[in-house]
Amino acid sequence: MRSIILAGLCSAVLLSGSAYAQSGAPIKIANVAELSGGGATVGTNWKNGIDLAVEEINAKGGILGRKIEVSHADSQSNPGVARAQVQKALDGEPYVLLGPGYSGSVKVTAPLAAEAGITQIMGGEAAELTQSGNKFLFRTSFGQQSSMPKVAKYINDELKAKSVAVVWVNNDFGRGGRDVITKEFNRLGIKVAADLSTEAGQADFAADVSKIKAAAPDAVFIYVNEEESARILKEIKRQGVTAPLIGETTLVGQKVIELAGDAANGARGHVGLTTDAPVEAIKAFRDRFVKKYNYVPDHNGLKGYLAIYMVKATTEKMGKVDSKAFADTLHGLTIKTSTEPNILMDVTFDQNGDIDRQGFLVEVVEGKQVVKQVLPKLN
Amino acid sequence: MSNLLDLIVAGLATGAIYALVAVGFTLLWQTSQTINFAQGEFVMLPAFLMLAVMHLGAPFWLAVLVGVLLSTLLLGLAFKMLLVDPMLRHGVLPLAIATMALAIGIKEAVKQFFSAEASPFPSIVPVGDVSILGRAISLQSLGVLAVAILAVVGLTTLLNRTSLGHQMQAAAQNPTVARIIGVPVERMILLTFLINAVLVALASLLITPIYLAKFSSGEVLGQAAFIAAIVGGFNQVRGAIAGGLLIGVVDNLAAAYVSTQYRAAVPMVLLILVILFRPQGLLGRAEERTV
Numbered sequence: 114m115r116s117i118i119l120a121g122l123c124s125a126v127l128l129s130g131s132a133y134a135q136s137g138a139p140i141k142i143a144n145v146a147e148l149s150g151g152g153a154t155v156g157t158n159w160k161n162g163i164d165l166a167v168e169e170i171n172a173k174g175g176i177l178g179r180k181i182e183v184s185h186a187d188s189q190s191n192p193g194v195a196r197a198q199v200q201k202a203l204d205g206e207p208y209v210l211l212g213p214g215y216s217g218s219v220k221v222t223a224p225l226a227a228e229a230g231i232t233q234i235m236g237g238e239a240a241e242l243t244q245s246g247n248k249f250l251f252r253t254s255f256g257q258q259s260s261m262p263k264v265a266k267y268i269n270d271e272l273k274a275k276s277v278a279v280v281w282v283n284n285d286f287g288r289g290g291r292d293v294i295t296k297e298f299n300r301l302g303i304k305v306a307a308d309l310s311t312e313a314g315q316a317d318f319a320a321d322v323s324k325i326k327a328a329a330p331d332a333v334f335i336y337v338n339e340e341e342s343a344r345i346l347k348e349i350k351r352q353g354v355t356a357p358l359i360g361e362t363t364l365v366g367q368k369v370i371e372l373a374g375d376a377a378n379g380a381r382g383h384v385g386l387t388t389d390a391p392v393e394a395i396k397a398f399r400d401r402f403v404k405k406y407n408y409v410p411d412h413n414g415l416k417g418y419l420a421i422y423m424v425k426a427t428t429e430k431m432g433k434v435d436s437k438a439f440a441d442t443l444h445g446l447t448i449k450t451s452t453e454p455n456i457l458m459d460v461t462f463d464q465n466g467d468i469d470r471q472g473f474l475v476e477v478v479e480g481k482q483v484v485k486q487v488l489p490k491l492n
Numbered sequence: 493m494s495n496l497l498d499l500i501v502a503g504l505a506t507g508a509i510y511a512l513v514a515v516g517f518t519l520l521w522q523t524s525q526t527i528n529f530a531q532g533e534f535v536m537l538p539a540f541l542m543l544a545v546m547h548l549g550a551p552f553w554l555a556v557l558v559g560v561l562l563s564t565l566l567l568g569l570a571f572k573m574l575l576v577d578p579m580l581r582h583g584v585l586p587l588a589i590a591t592m593a594l595a596i597g598i599k600e601a602v603k604q605f606f607s608a609e610a611s612p613f614p615s616i617v618p619v620g621d622v623s624i625l626g627r628a629i630s631l632q633s634l635g636v637l638a639v640a641i642l643a644v645v646g647l648t649t650l651l652n653r654t655s656l657g658h659q660m661q662a663a664a665q666n667p668t669v670a671r672i673i674g675v676p677v678e679r680m681i682l683l684t685f686l687i688n689a690v691l692v693a694l695a696s697l698l699i700t701p702i703y704l705a706k707f708s709s710g711e712v713l714g715q716a717a718f719i720a721a722i723v724g725g726f727n728q729v730r731g732a733i734a735g736g737l738l739i740g741v742v743d744n745l746a747a748a749y750v751s752t753q754y755r756a757a758v759p760m761v762l763l764i765l766v767i768l769f770r771p772q773g774l775l776g777r778a779e780e781r782t783v
Binding site for chain 2: 157340344347350
């Protein structure tokens, strides 16, 4: 009789344990990002944004009553390492994969996540990433196909530039941006006065800026990563180039302003996300981030933060933690701030995983991003 | 043509920094047959030491002084006593490999204790232009060039015009005879390491405002300076100086007139040509060892 009671008790304990594993076990999310190497600024901001969001959600009881557990792996800003790290992360069967931030790394890792049927929420902006029919890949910011036409339009309509020097970084991100914007320039009848390819991690931009000076363009479009943006801005100031400097988020981000100092003043760019946006929820996010990390994040901090709230909103929409149904639910989903305040701005995901959200045109004035125009959400 | 002048001035400024680092290569080789593959990281580290002192609230000038002092102790004294002396007994190759390990160690330590991200660094030369022959030339380029030239002139004066310099040369050329005539050879060798540490700290002070303070920034510098030392002549200080300036200018001209992608290849081609046709370097002397 005692053995029957004992067996019954053991079964009860085991059953309750398995029930706990299904309902109360942490939701495992894997992040692979550029925590060192050329993209360290990108990856560190992204990771800190993620950690802040996770901390907030867990403090309020998690998602559907389950805490989030995030693992961070360093891609070293190297696509080869990123691929290995993503494979390792997928072997751990995460609910969702986050990152990487570099388009080149996203390009080589996206097929792995798609094959495993795991949704990948990434920071890459190269146009081609979401155009290959991958049903598991989602952006956290605008792709180049959305942002570059706006930049070209600004150069044409506001600056009335007839010739532009294009400086781009020779990787998937830079090449993608350069291809889209030069196509737009051709359409608008703007001449490309100089087409300058630079290298990731390049330290010396004296020769490139000399070429810009020699080409004497009406404006300079700069599309390189943050650290290189800072170096070229300093060199541009050093050599006294006075043409307007236009770019994207990577030209006018917080890290660039910090690194380039005075040389960043006057730089203008289209940004999908900025902590200087005239949006109360973003200002509150910025304050929380600064309180935790003691520095002002760039757009990558926002992207990482939003990635986690995308997971939360989608999961709550499904009403269950189901990695297989996640991507289908997120396609076509509109997440409103009225239902999820920490998504910061209303956002809609299309069938390719691209986003529609309001954007901003900013200028760096006395070391601060100043929003000059708010570009509304399209749909 | 005016573009060419800008490129040459900017190239000379970068080349002058390469020269400072390359001189360190030749000094260490001359006195103790040390090839220091951590030389690039030696340039990267002082900037972080200075930043660390500034984070403690010290003004820039004090941070520079403390940074140079700490660099001299760490990259001169400690480097010689804790790594070079024990390893050199086992030959040049184990020492060279040990310096490679040291390079990795310094990089990872900086990444760990500071950050993998780049940090801004104040410039000792103000930003602006001066007009020379009707052309606006960057004050920063000229300032870097001037400081580097002063350092090199100071060093060559020390080596050629002072008793201390003569003793250093004697210790480098023939340590046995130098000992017999009373030259404190060990002290002279230590002095060379200390001079190298001061040179790399100076190079760090000049280059970091342009390249930014980053754990990986020594890789490019170390490689460029090593090529400069070989091209100019590993056994001559004047060779290292000429090599540094030449590599700086060639690199800039290659970026402008060849392509940015192949800019790093052009100094390599120059290196191969020198090794093939003038192995002692452009200004080096075959099988001769003088400081």
